[in-house]
Amino acid sequence: MKHKLKTKVLLILAAVLSLAAGMSAVKKSEIEAKVARFYRLNADSLNTAVLHMKQHLADGAMQESLQEDFIQARIYYKRIEAFVEYHLPESAIKINGANLVESEPSLPEEPILPTGFQVLEEVVYAEEPFDRQAAKMEIDGLAFACNRARVLGANIEFSEANILDALKLNLYRLITKGISGFDAPVALNSLPEAVVSLAATQQVLNYFPQSGNMQAATAAALDYVQMHQDDFDGFDRAKFIAGYINPLSVLVYDYQLEHKIPFIQAPNRAIPANIPHLFSPGAIDLSFYAPAGAELNNKELAALGKILFEDKRLSVANNRSCATCHIPSKAFTDGLALNESLVGGKKLMRNTPSLINAAYQPVQFSDSRITFLEDQIHDVIANPEEMGGRFEQIRASLAKDKVFMKAYKAAFAGKKPAADEVKKALAAYVRTLSGFNSAFDRYMQGEQTAMTAEQINGFNLFMGKAKCGTCHFMPTFTGAAPPYYEKMESEVLGVPQSNDTLNPKMDTDPGKFQVYGMPHHLYSFKTATVRNAAVTAPYMHNGALKTLRELIDFYNRGGGQGLGFELEHQTLPGDLLHLTEQEKKNIEAFIGALTDTVSYKKVQL
Amino acid sequence: MRLNIKMSAVIAFLLLKGYSAFTQEVKIDCKTHVFKTIPEALAYKDCAQKLSMRVAKIEKVSDKIGALTAITYLDLKSNSLRELPASIGALSKLEQVILSENHLKGLPESIEGWLALRFIQLDNNSLSDLPLGMFKLKNLNTLDLSWNNFSSLNPGVGKLKQLRILDLNHNGLLVLPKEIGKLRGLEEMDLSFNKLKAIPEEMVRMSKLKRLALANNEIEQLPANIGKLKSLKSIIVTNNRLKTLPESISILKELESLYLSYNQIEKLPGSIYKMSHLRNLVLVGNPISAAEISALKKALPNTNIVF
Numbered sequence: 077m078k079h080k081l082k083t084k085v086l087l088i089l090a091a092v093l094s095l096a097a098g099m100s101a102v103k104k105s106e107i108e109a110k111v112a113r114f115y116r117l118n119a120d121s122l123n124t125a126v127l128h129m130k131q132h133l134a135d136g137a138m139q140e141s142l143q144e145d146f147i148q149a150r151i152y153y154k155r156i157e158a159f160v161e162y163h164l165p166e167s168a169i170k171i172n173g174a175n176l177v178e179s180e181p182s183l184p185e186e187p188i189l190p191t192g193f194q195v196l197e198e199v200v201y202a203e204e205p206f207d208r209q210a211a212k213m214e215i216d217g218l219a220f221a222c223n224r225a226r227v228l229g230a231n232i233e234f235s236e237a238n239i240l241d242a243l244k245l246n247l248y249r250l251i252t253k254g255i256s257g258f259d260a261p262v263a264l265n266s267l268p269e270a271v272v273s274l275a276a277t278q279q280v281l282n283y284f285p286q287s288g289n290m291q292a293a294t295a296a297a298l299d300y301v302q303m304h305q306d307d308f309d310g311f312d313r314a315k316f317i318a319g320y321i322n323p324l325s326v327l328v329y330d331y332q333l334e335h336k337i338p339f340i341q342a343p344n345r346a347i348p349a350n351i352p353h354l355f356s357p358g359a360i361d362l363s364f365y366a367p368a369g370a371e372l373n374n375k376e377l378a379a380l381g382k383i384l385f386e387d388k389r390l391s392v393a394n395n396r397s398c399a400t401c402h403i404p405s406k407a408f409t410d411g412l413a414l415n416e417s418l419v420g421g422k423k424l425m426r427n428t429p430s431l432i433n434a435a436y437q438p439v440q441f442s443d444s445r446i447t448f449l450e451d452q453i454h455d456v457i458a459n460p461e462e463m464g465g466r467f468e469q470i471r472a473s474l475a476k477d478k479v480f481m482k483a484y485k486a487a488f489a490g491k492k493p494a495a496d497e498v499k500k501a502l503a504a505y506v507r508t509l510s511g512f513n514s515a516f517d518r519y520m521q522g523e524q525t526a527m528t529a530e531q532i533n534g535f536n537l538f539m540g541k542a543k544c545g546t547c548h549f550m551p552t553f554t555g556a557a558p559p560y561y562e563k564m565e566s567e568v569l570g571v572p573q574s575n576d577t578l579n580p581k582m583d584t585d586p587g588k589f590q591v592y593g594m595p596h597h598l599y600s601f602k603t604a605t606v607r608n609a610a611v612t613a614p615y616m617h618n619g620a621l622k623t624l625r626e627l628i629d630f631y632n633r634g635g636g637q638g639l640g641f642e643l644e645h646q647t648l649p650g651d652l653l654h655l656t657e658q659e660k661k662n663i664e665a666f667i668g669a670l671t672d673t674v675s676y677k678k679v680q681l
Numbered sequence: 682m683r684l685n686i687k688m689s690a691v692i693a694f695l696l697l698k699g700y701s702a703f704t705q706e707v708k709i710d711c712k713t714h715v716f717k718t719i720p721e722a723l724a725y726k727d728c729a730q731k732l733s734m735r736v737a738k739i740e741k742v743s744d745k746i747g748a749l750t751a752i753t754y755l756d757l758k759s760n761s762l763r764e765l766p767a768s769i770g771a772l773s774k775l776e777q778v779i780l781s782e783n784h785l786k787g788l789p790e791s792i793e794g795w796l797a798l799r800f801i802q803l804d805n806n807s808l809s810d811l812p813l814g815m816f817k818l819k820n821l822n823t824l825d826l827s828w829n830n831f832s833s834l835n836p837g838v839g840k841l842k843q844l845r846i847l848d849l850n851h852n853g854l855l856v857l858p859k860e861i862g863k864l865r866g867l868e869e870m871d872l873s874f875n876k877l878k879a880i881p882e883e884m885v886r887m888s889k890l891k892r893l894a895l896a897n898n899e900i901e902q903l904p905a906n907i908g909k910l911k912s913l914k915s916i917i918v919t920n921n922r923l924k925t926l927p928e929s930i931s932i933l934k935e936l937e938s939l940y941l942s943y944n945q946i947e948k949l950p951g952s953i954y955k956m957s958h959l960r961n962l963v964l965v966g967n968p969i970s971a972a973e974i975s976a977l978k979k980a981l982p983n984t985n986i987v988f
Contacts, residue, residue, distance in 0.1 A: 454833070
């Protein structure tokens with residue numbers, strides 16, 4: 077009897093508990109239902125807008141009227157961009173992917189043509205006679221993709237955590253790509269689109285209880301863009317990011333902490349969900365770029381790597397170490413256009429890049445041929461032109477060295493250094509070479525005086541009029557594409573053989589083409605970092621450009637096309653940038669604000 | 682007290698059980714039915730065994746897949762997946778997994794939970810690395826990693842002792858870890874279309890290896906002890922940089938086909954004249970003299986020699 081009573085009590089208790097859980101679930105799912113509805117309504121509008129455009133075209137509408145339709149359709153897309161990109165990445169590419177040819181390694185000869193808004197934009201805004209057939213094809217494709225996002229969207233499983241995560245990633249997308257004109261290079265409607273994007277953010281945040289702070293910060297950012305939305309060139313992007321978006325991002329972070337909304341665990345992401353903002357110290361998770369099992373915090377391993385880095389026994393004739401070409405006092409470059417090859421008195425094929433922040437790249441080498449530092453090191457040591465070393469011989473000579481073996485024993489348990497261990501140690505050392513505390517970084521972290529007025533102006537040019545930021549993405553300033561930073565873009569610039577602009581000749585290095593043999597990769601090179609460029613002259617994969625001014629002039633005249641090269645596949649727009657003398661100076665000054673060649677020294681090895 | 686908790690647990694269990702029995706239609710046989718969506722399978726979550734979302738245009742796999750713990754067969758071929766949810770590691774009964782033709786950049790560490798896994802196809806993705814958890818899958822016998830972005834292979838691969846088929850063709854492999862030699866049960870290995878300059882000596886311990894494909898690499902020589910690979914039936918070394926072959930090759934009594942086209946071989950080892958069991962010997966694109974070819978033809982009358 078007594079037992080039964082207790083059972084009853086327990087059952088009631090369980091029922092009450094589950095009811096309570098159910099109640100909080102109701103409140104939670106209310107937010108999710110609202111966001112799902114928000115998505116549905118806007119996806120419907122997007123579809124309607126695209127169908128309208130299709131109808132208009134069929135009715136014989138003029139280009140100007142289609143341009144209006146285009147802008148309207150994009151606005152609906154911008155309202156749900158955060159969620160399409162987050163949950164339907166493939167659809168996002170089909171709707172608003174970069175206007176670049178891709179192909180799968182398995183079908184190198186079959187180009188995958190880009191589709192979506194960015195391709196349509198070129199057609200609708202073209203100056204030549206308007207190509208109706210092309211427009212029809214692109215609009216049909218767009219309609220198909222938008223419909224797919226609508227249908228698949230019905231199955232998205234929204235949660236508080238993934239909603240906030242998607243919004244935050246979209247803020248990163250906005251500041252790194254959106255406001256640079258990355259995805260609307262011709263219409264230049266980026267700032268009005270930023271307003272739409274922020275309005276949508278505010279509306280979604282409004283579904284969250286006690287979200288007043290976040291909403292107010294969003295509204296302030298929105299007001300700021302709105303005030304300047306007609307002045308693409310003059311927009312103060314530095315202030316917008318540091319003064320509005322970063323603080324908003326921090327508020328979202330704080331809200332999640334306060335309301336105990338978990339941060340999404342995303343091991344496949346370079347920028348984790350649980351950071352305050354994109355420029356927070358340590359925002360980039362280095363382990364994302366390292367192979368499984370790499371030991372990132374192993375000091376002994378990195379210390380051993382440092383010894384090896386300076387050890388000439390790694391080369392065939394014992395006359396070259398890594399540091400011979402990657403000279404620490406020169407930001408790990410050699411200051412030469414091309415270094416000497418070990419074979420036949422030739423020069424090496426490529427310029428020696430800096431190693432500071434090299435570990436923060438999804439691929440290595442200017443043709444992107446390798447993923448991990450460990451493998452890159454194999455390539456260099458075994459390369460007959462660079463070091464020509466043979467691992468068996470290296471192992472033997474290292475094993476005889478008592479001093480070396482002491483450092484080795486601190487890192488490894490083996491008796492003799494193995495090839496694998498040499499690579500691991502060197503890679504571990506290169507991973508300690510980071511420099512993310514430049515004047516620019518400190519400015520973005522809130523230190524308003526860290527950059528001079530000239531540098532701030534240079535940054536705004538870099539991200540706006542001069543279009544640099546559309547390829548050199550913040551915060552690494554490489555081609556690693558935000559907000560996931562997993563894919564490294566390569567571009568065809570048309571780099572000349574030398575800095576001779578009177579008789580320019582095109583460089584013949586095939587670049588990434590050599591790796592997969594895909595035609596559109598011919599002459600394309602990894603978008604190298606701009607960080608530390610002030611101290612790493614000469615520039616480009618062949619070291620052809622001697623000064624930053626020569627480099628800016630190269631871009632200013634439209635790259636290789638501007639030099640008169642016939643380059644069908646040049647991905648750098650061939651237009652003149654019309655930079656003034658002062659503007660060029662400011663960009664140079666800004667590049668100076670990206671110098672940090674000291675932070676790595678603070679790591680005690 | 683303890684008893685009571687147990688009792689209420691039993692009651693709750695029976696209730697739930699009754700509930701799920703109620704929602705199930707009797708017609709579906711979980712053993713054979715191939716479920717096409719996760720919600721459909723979730724209605725039978727304790728018994729659904731086969732799930733195929735082949736060419737289903739999906740871009741993300743729902744977290745909820747983790748509840749389908751009875752699944753043994755999972756086919757996600759030809760979708761647009763970039764990642765898998767960590768919850769997928771809970772499918773501990775999985776035996777066959779097909780993930781071909783997606784855009785996978787990585788796999789979750791949690792797949793270490795796929796302890797029953799025997800067969801996995803990961804071809805045509807964007808993988809450059811495997812999670813360490815993969816090397817705990819002691820029952821794995823087939824691993825297809827072809828058409829990915831590997832430039833090296835984690836030494837942990839040596840722990841996959843049950844492996845019989847390993848396909849790595851069309852990657853960017855520069856070297857193989859010596860640990861690969863620990864795969865003593867391997868029968869087929871395809872390393873074609875990589876950037877290998879050599880294969881590790883340790884590989885000669887793969888005494889069950891029947892087929893070794895090394896076409897389109899930069900291999901300069903084969904291991905001196907290749908004769909130890911006593912089960913080898915065919916060797917494909919087309920398009921490499923071989924100048925000669927190891928003498929020990931003639932010990933390979935099972936060898937039927939030797940494809941050597943497009944190398945830099947001027948002279949074959951003397952021992953090759955004894956390989957009368959050889960059915961096919963392909964020598965196209967090598968600087969071998971006509972005199973040597975006719976000598977070979979004489980010595981190996983039953984071999985189909987293509988030059």
